[in-house]
Amino acid sequence: MPYRKKGTTSSIRWKWGLRLTVAFLSLFLFTSFFVLSKIHESLYEKERQDAEEMVHTVSETFAQLDTSLTENNVKSLMEKISVSTTTRGVLRVDNVPYLDELEGRGITIRVFNTDGRLLYESRRMNTAFQRNSGFYFNETKYNNRDAFVGGNTIVGKENSMLLGYVQIVFRMSDYHELVSQNNKYIFVFMLLGSIICVLLGYGFAQYFFRPIKHMADTMNDITEDTLSQSRINIKSKDRDDELTDLSEQINNLLDKMALYVSQQKQFVEDVSHELRTPTAIVEGHLKLLNRWGKDDPQVLEESLHASLNEITRMKTLVQEMLDLSRAEQVQMHYHNEITPIGEVVKQVFHNFEMLYSEFTIYFDDDLDNERYVNIYRNHLEQILVILLDNAVKYSTERKEIHISISETLSRVQIAIQDFGEGMSQEDQKKIFNRFYRVDKARSREKGGHGLGLSIAKELLEGYKGDISVESVLGHGTVFRIQLPFMVDYQKEEEEI
Known part of the structure; x- marks a missing residue:
């Protein structure tokens, strides 16, 4: 699959930027609408409470009359009524003219006699008269906007006779003006908030996915140039994620x-x-x-x-x-193989004793019990043959080879020592490289290609083992191999 070009809209950074923006924007809009609706509910409820109290207050004012209602005495009484606002925002009645204030607040007071004839109207309107036996207060619509209409019966103070009816219509002009202003402000607020959400969404996406972008850029460099030295820059070693x-x-x-x-x-x-x-x-x-x-x-x-x-x-x-x-694929094909290591080492030892009778080969077995390792038998034999062949080839006048096998807490160690040419420190660092030979001219005469030790190393690493070398130039070489043995398998064998 070709590498995706930088800056494409289908990049994971842009996808997550869009998702984060939608998430932030949804949360912001939901919170804004919720808060706005609560504010409007609070204002609406306050308007309702003020309106209900005004209906009661005006009704009590008219109840001070003992005579029947007429246009003149109603108008005279209305000119003496005033409505002011206390610290709690509740409408109160005072003896100061207030008709201009009523008009500004969108409040209309209407008074009817017992026959339902209109005696007084602070502002002309077409709201229908409701004949009720007592106090009432309802929500209604006026010019397709929310409004309240309330009323009460007017009863004489002394004789408790029905004198007429009062009706008050609240067009809630202040409320609707405040709501309109809030809507304008909230629109600007939401517009700015939306821009901030977009910046936050894409900003967070760019920040959090910056390491992934750096990984992708690094892999792109490697794709374009296999030998590129480009690597992912880990800026802070303190980060642990x-x-x-x-x-x-x-x-x-x-x-x-x-x-x-x-x-x-x-x-x-x-x-x-x-x-x-x-x-x-x-x-x-x-x-x-x-x-x-x-x-x-x-x-x-x-x-x-x-x-x-x-x-x-x-x-x-x-x-x-x-x-x-x-050798590079042993774990794929031979991961279930189990081999008794002591038995194989003894077998190879006897084979070389027979093949090279001119050599003196010593074998030291320090194993208390047979140990089993997770390795294919033929591969273990191949490793031992490679090391012993090298010991034979590079031995000089002292034709002597030592083989030893021992164990630690969890690993078995095999050492193969010769007393031949040896090698320098520089050669020891390269001896396991492919095709590397200490003395190429002499190695060619001996038939070597410099692959044996590479094969042994690859096999051992495939089985989670390792190989090391110690050598002194002119005095000989010791190769040590180690393999983890199977403790549980050993116990099963002993129980059987």
């Missing part, structure tokens, strides 16, 4: 990939070099035979012998390359 762990793992993986690519490049170069010589030798002999060697039995025999030797070397090299390739 999943992204930091992932960044470190990716960096480790990239380091391994770079190492593998470098080794592969070196591997191809070395193989090409190793195959070039025998190929050139075979080609030279064939050309020699083609020109005039077919008629000379001696030349024919020498050319055929040399060509066959070089082909044998090439076959060995190809086989070792295949072994090395398979």
Whole structure:
């Protein structure tokens, strides 16, 4: 799959930026509408309470009359009534004219006699008269806006006779004006809040996904250039989160990939070099035979012998390359294999005793009981044969080899020591590299390609083991291999 270009709208940063923006915006709008609705409810309830109290207060004022209601005495009484606002915001009645204030507040007072005839109206309007037997207060609509209408009967103070009816209509002008202003303010507030939500959403997405973007950019650099040294920059070592762990793992993986690519490049170069010589030798002999060697039995025999030797070397090299390739996949194919390590070491020891009778081979077995390791038997034999072959090849005058096997708390250690040429510290660092040979000229004479120790190392690492070397130039070498043994399997064997 091709790498996605930077800045594309389908980037995970933009997707999460959109999601965070929607989340922030939804939360902001929900909170704003909720708060606004609560404010409007509070204002509405206050208007209702004030209106109800005014209906009661005006009704009590008219109840001071003892005579029947007429247009004149009603108008005279209305001119003496005033409504003011206390600290609690409740309308109170005073003896100060207030008709202008009523008009400004959208309040209309109407008075009717017992027959329902209109005697007084502070402002002309078409609200229908309601004949009620007592106090009433209802919600209504006026010009398609919320309003209240309330009223009460007017009863004489002394004789308790029905004198008429009072009706008050509250158009709630202050309330609607305040709500209108609030709506304007809340619109501006929501617009600014929405912009902030967008900035926060995309800002948080950019911030939180910046490490992932850096990972993607690094992987893109690696894709474009396999040998690129680009790595994820971990700015703070104090951060201890999943992204930091992932960044470190990716960096480790990239380091391994770079190492593998470098080794592969070196591997191809070395193989090409190793195959070039025998190929050139075979080609030279064939050309020699083609020109005039077919008629000379001696030349024919020498050319055929040399060509066959070089082909044998090439076959060995190809086989070792295949072994090395398979060694890298042991955990995939042989993870369930179990082998008694002491038994295998003894078997290989006896085989080499028989093959190399001119050598004195010592074997020290310090195992109290047989130990079982998770390794394919043939691979363990192959590792031991590689090390013992090297011990034989690089021994000099002192033809002596020591083999020992011992155990620690959880691992078995096998040591193979020779008293031959040895190697320098520099050689010891490179001895497990592919195609590396301490003395290439002498190694070629001995038939080596420099792959044996690489195969042994790959096999051991595949089975969670390790190999190390100690050597003194001119005095010999010791190879040590370690493998974890299976404690539980040992217990099962003992119980049986």
